[in-house]
Amino acid sequence: MFGSNAVGWLKVILENRFGLAFDLDCQMGRSNVLVLTLPGHSGQITFDTLCPEFWSSNNDFPCAQWDPRDSNLQPPLGLPIPAPAMSTIDRKLCEFHDGSAVFHYDVLGLTYWCLNRLEEFEGSPRDLHGRYPAFASHAVRNGYLDRPIVDEWLMVLGQVIAHVWPGVPLRRSEFxxxxxxxxxxxGLYNFQPVTVMAKSAINRSIVNRSLWPLIIAPVVWLFRNKTISKFDPxxxxxxxxxxxxxxxxxxxxxxxxxxxxxxxxxxxxxxxxxxxxxxxxxxxxxxxxxxxxxxxxxxxxxxxxxxxxxxxxxxxxxxxxxxxxxxxxxxxxxxxxxxxxxxxxxxxxxxxxxxxxxxxxxxxxxxxxxxxxxxxxxxxxxxxxxxxxxxxxxxxxxxxxxxxxxxxxxxxxxxxxxxxxxxxxxxxxxxxxxxxxxxxxxxxxxxxxxx
CATH class of the missing domain: 3.20.20.370 (Glycoside hydrolase/deacetylase)
Known part of the structure; x- marks a missing residue:
């Protein structure tokens, strides 16, 4: 699923987020997996459940909830994290073995799908202005538009990185x-046709319950080509x-x-x-x-x-x-x-x-x-x-x-x-x-x- 350029882009995403130059290998075979390693250090993080949904413009798939505390990890917002493309979660999504870890969720695939807005490609609905509408998105339909889910998953991944490679400093960004x-x-009055200027003045007069806009708007409009009046709202x-x-x-x-x-x-x-x-x-x-x-x-x-x-x-x-x-x-x-x-x-x-x-x-x-x-x-x-x-x-x-x-x-x-x-x-x-x-x-x- 992931070509070499996409893998290279994901490495840049990870380096920008954590300040570390990881290696990321896509191993194709009986089961497709991504393996994250850190040059000069032993251990690895394996993503063994890659989701084909994250490589298409489809967004008609389920969304489960995962509580990182089930894997002894902390949820960044103190809440279970939405897990698109998962219908149920009946086991630990992250397991640790002998200095390495296995993630049973496609965190990097989700990152690719969300950041590159794959659901907005071919055949997606459009509104009056040709925009992809919020109501059609997987986030709105599954109730997580108010959640930065990519950041939440990457912060959990950061905890896993710290567990696999203890003592390696991770970059921390500030709000x-x-x-x-x-x-x-x-200008509402300066650069408008006279009819629009008049309508703007009337509307502001009503909203503010004041005659002042009706008085000042024509004056501002008369001198519209010389300056943006300080009286223009x-x-x-x-x-x-x-x-x-x-x-x-x-x-x-x-x-x-x-x-x-x-x-x-x-x-x-x-x-x-x-x-x-x-x-x-x-x-x-x-x-x-x-x-x-x-x-x-x-x-x-x-x-x-x-x-x-x-x-x-x-x-x-x-x-x-x-x-x-x-x-x-x-x-x-x-x-x-x-x-x-x-x-x-x-x-x-x-x-x-x-x-x-x-x-x-x-x-x-x-x-x-x-x-x-x-x-x-x-x-x-x-x-x-x-x-x-x-x-x-x-x-x-x-x-x-x-x-x-x-x-x-x-x-x-x-x-x-x-x-x-x-x-x-x-x-x-x-x-x-x-x-x-x-x-x-x-x-x-x-x-x-x-x-």
């Missing part, structure tokens, strides 16, 4: 919160940076640099002097500039590359010095067979699109960064994935989770963040600069960031 902002609308850039500066955090701001669908792209020009100046100011304050590719680019390399080129031109003109660029797809549009290679071949260093629009959680089963592998071509790409865990539109929008109580939203984010902390991962959190409808939203944002 971090990473904040990003998709700049769909740099989407102009939260300095406030967002102020909050993070207090905590020593670096925010990432992802800008749309083209228009490929007039129904869904904002249509602003990154060359607008007020936006070029904004990019320079963000970078000058030590925060990150990134790309938010427009609606149709997720399958269009020509448009994708043109937009990244436009961003780099503006950054060069404004004196932005960044060693690398990353970003996130507009509307989280993603085709696992095409989009990762677009990112890699364009020269972008990381993507952070892999979260579900309609449900917060662990789409890839992890909150750790990982190198992207092209399953179809069987090669590792020069791209890192930073899986998205939660965004504000997912929490609040009526077509998604529709949480109307800010305390409930805070609790849900806290629940996911706590799981990230327990596995030493990253809580990758998106809040659009234009996503603050009232001061209550700003209070909630501050509480989450300070957690």
């Amino acid at each position: 971090a919160i990473r904040i990003s902002h998709d700049v769909d609308w740099p 989407a102009n939260t850039f300095d406030w967002l940076m102020d909050v993070s500066d207090e905590l020593g955090l670096t925010n990432a701001f992802y800008f749309v640099c083209g228009e490929t669908n007039t129904n869904y792209d904002p249509g602003y020009s990154i060359d607008n002097p007020s936006l070029s100046d904004l990019i320079g100011r963000i970078s000058g304050r030590g925060h990150e500039i990134g790309l938010h590719p427009s609606y149709e680019t997720f399958r269009n390399p020509t448009a994708f590359n043109a937009e990244f080129s436009r961003l780099r031109q503006v950054c060069e003109r404004e004196g932005v010095k960044q060693e690398a660029f990353g970003g996130r797809m507009h509307f989280l549009r993603w085709d696992q067979s095409i989009t990762p290679r677009l990112w890699a071949e364009s020269g972008l260093s990381y993507d952070s699109s892999l979260g579900y629009a309609e449900k917060a959680g662990f789409r890839c089963g992890t909150c750790h960064d990982f190198p992207v592998f092209d399953h179809q071509r069987q090669e590792m790409l020069s791209l890192i994935e930073r899986p998205l865990i939660a965004m504000e539109t997912t929490l609040f929008d009526s077509q998604y989770m529709a949480i109307d109580n800010r305390q409930d939203a805070f609790s849900h984010c806290g629940h996911l963040m706590n799981h990230c902390k327990r596995v030493g991962g990253n809580f990758n959190f998106l809040w659009h600069n234009s996503g603050f409808k009232s001061d209550k939203d700003k209070d909630l944002y501050s509480r989450i960031v300070h957690s």
Whole structure:
């Protein structure tokens, strides 16, 4: 099942996670097994139950629960761990013999299947925007989307490694919160057609029970080509940076640099002097500039590359010095067979699109960064994935989770963040600069960031 390149990618995953250069051999014969060894040390870990399900786009298989305590190991979250592709577990999944161990579960196959999103390939369902929907996923259908199951299994594997090779130091990662902002609308009034500006003003007037938006919106709109007004409610850039500066955090701001669908792209020009100046100011304050590719680019390399080129031109003109660029797809549009290679071949260093629009959680089963592998071509790409865990539109929008109580939203984010902390991962959190409808939203944002 595992080709040499896939095995090589798994070795990179293990080295990144544990800081050790393992050997991993796939032994084919009467029974297919994976054997993990550590050069210079005796002992081995054998995975003797490889699951063919983890090598296909199928996700129609059962999911059991395994308590590591049954094998004298500790569950990272203090709970039994979901075990996809297992219907029942009637024996110890991990056994120790004479300085070695045998794992009767395909931990590395699960890692391959989850991180490479194999269930999202051919024949999988799509929503209105061509996205793989959360409801179709094995995680949602089996109730573990809120669990970083890959990280949980790898942490258990870390305990097994420590048992087989005692005294060998293992890398331990630290929790971090990473904040990003998709700049769909740099201004709600500045860059809008007059009818949209009026509608935005009316909506904010109703939400905030104030006439102020109706007064200020026309004034802001009249001077729209000169500056992003401090009175525009989407102009939260300095406030967002102020909050993070207090905590020593670096925010990432992802800008749309083209228009490929007039129904869904904002249509602003990154060359607008007020936006070029904004990019320079963000970078000058030590925060990150990134790309938010427009609606149709997720399958269009020509448009994708043109937009990244436009961003780099503006950054060069404004004196932005960044060693690398990353970003996130507009509307989280993603085709696992095409989009990762677009990112890699364009020269972008990381993507952070892999979260579900309609449900917060662990789409890839992890909150750790990982190198992207092209399953179809069987090669590792020069791209890192930073899986998205939660965004504000997912929490609040009526077509998604529709949480109307800010305390409930805070609790849900806290629940996911706590799981990230327990596995030493990253809580990758998106809040659009234009996503603050009232001061209550700003209070909630501050509480989450300070957690």
